[in-house]
Amino acid sequence: xxxxxxxxxxxxxxxxxxxxxxxxxxxxxxxxxxxxxxxxxxxxxxxxxxxxxxxxxxxxxxxxxxxxxxxxxxxxxxxxxxxxxxxxxxxxxxxxxxxxxxxxxxxxxxxxxxxxxxxxxxxxxxxxxxxxxxxxxxxxxxxxxxxxxxxxxxxxxxxxxxxxxxxxxxxxxxxxxxxxxxxxxxxxxxxxxxxxxxxxxxxxxxxxxxxxxxxxxxxxxxxxxxxxxxxxxxxxxxxxxxxxxxxxxxxxxxxxxxxxxxxxxxxxxxxxx
Numbered sequence: 693x694x695x696x697x698x699x700x701x702x703x704x705x706x707x708x709x710x711x712x713x714x715x716x717x718x719x720x721x722x723x724x725x726x727x728x729x730x731x732x733x734x735x736x737x738x739x740x741x742x743x744x745x746x747x748x749x750x751x752x753x754x755x756x757x758x759x760x761x762x763x764x765x766x767x768x769x770x771x772x773x774x775x776x777x778x779x780x781x782x783x784x785x786x787x788x789x790x791x792x793x794x795x796x797x798x799x800x801x802x803x804x805x806x807x808x809x810x811x812x813x814x815x816x817x818x819x820x821x822x823x824x825x826x827x828x829x830x831x832x833x834x835x836x837x838x839x840x841x842x843x844x845x846x847x848x849x850x851x852x853x854x855x856x857x858x859x860x861x862x863x864x865x866x867x868x869x870x871x872x873x874x875x876x877x878x879x880x881x882x883x884x885x886x887x888x889x890x891x892x893x894x895x896x897x898x899x900x901x902x903x904x905x906x907x908x909x910x911x912x913x914x915x916x917x918x919x920x921x922x923x924x925x926x927x928x929x930x931x932x933x934x935x936x937x938x939x940x941x942x943x944x945x946x947x948x949x950x951x952x953x954x955x956x957x958x959x960x961x962x963x964x965x
């Protein structure tokens with residue numbers, strides 16, 4: 693199938709995905725990249741693509757036979773299509789996912805408190821396994837460091853944070869690193885969000901851990917600095933059917949004058965049985 697017309701309409705290089713490999717992976721590439729061409733498949737047309745992009749700022753161009761039809765994703769859901777073969781999905785701005793390095797320095801992120809240290813963040817990213825085609829939730833996201841890192845590795849990301857000041861910081865940090873992170877300024881309302889492949893809970897808040905575990909993502913990772921939250925979080929993950937492991941981090945960084953101890957953090961991770 694030729695995408696020359698859609699490539700010309702894009703006016704910039706596009707990621708090309710095949711919906712025959714699954715609707716969710718195709719949608720997640722559209723959610724995380726600025727320019728995507730989706731080759732449609734049986735049962736997956738413009739309506740399904742448009743519906744799945746609710747909450748993301750995207751515009752569509754549908755190749756319907758020989759015609760190119762620009763359309764809002766919401767209108768793509770209700771329009772009658774004749775012979776659609778492909779969809780071009782565009783964001784307003786170009787996002788430049790950078791896979792050149794990860795676990796960025798702590799001072800790469802604007803924050804009002806300390807950010808999860810790069811050493812621990814590297815381990816968290818390894819457990820979340822962010823990549824193109826998957827969706828990650830960053831719950832109680834704080835400044836959004838983990839959300840931004842996941843987006844830099846090509847994943848679609850939703851950051852959930854009830855503090856409006858922190859939400860502004862998440863947006864600023866995502867913009868500074870050239871990625872798109874959808875921000876939900878609220879407590880976690882899991883039923884209203886697309887189902888994730890992996891979830892990170894940035895604090896050991898028990899209600900957030902339980903709500904995150906209930907969506908049955910393949911992987912749930914929890915970071916906490918409070919000893920009192922470790923056992924309840926572990927038990928909540930186990931009760932939801934996860935095999936739970938954990939590690940306590942007490943890394944110290946080398947400085948000119950010696951070693952500086954970082955804030956101890958316990959990381960729990962659950963893998964769906």
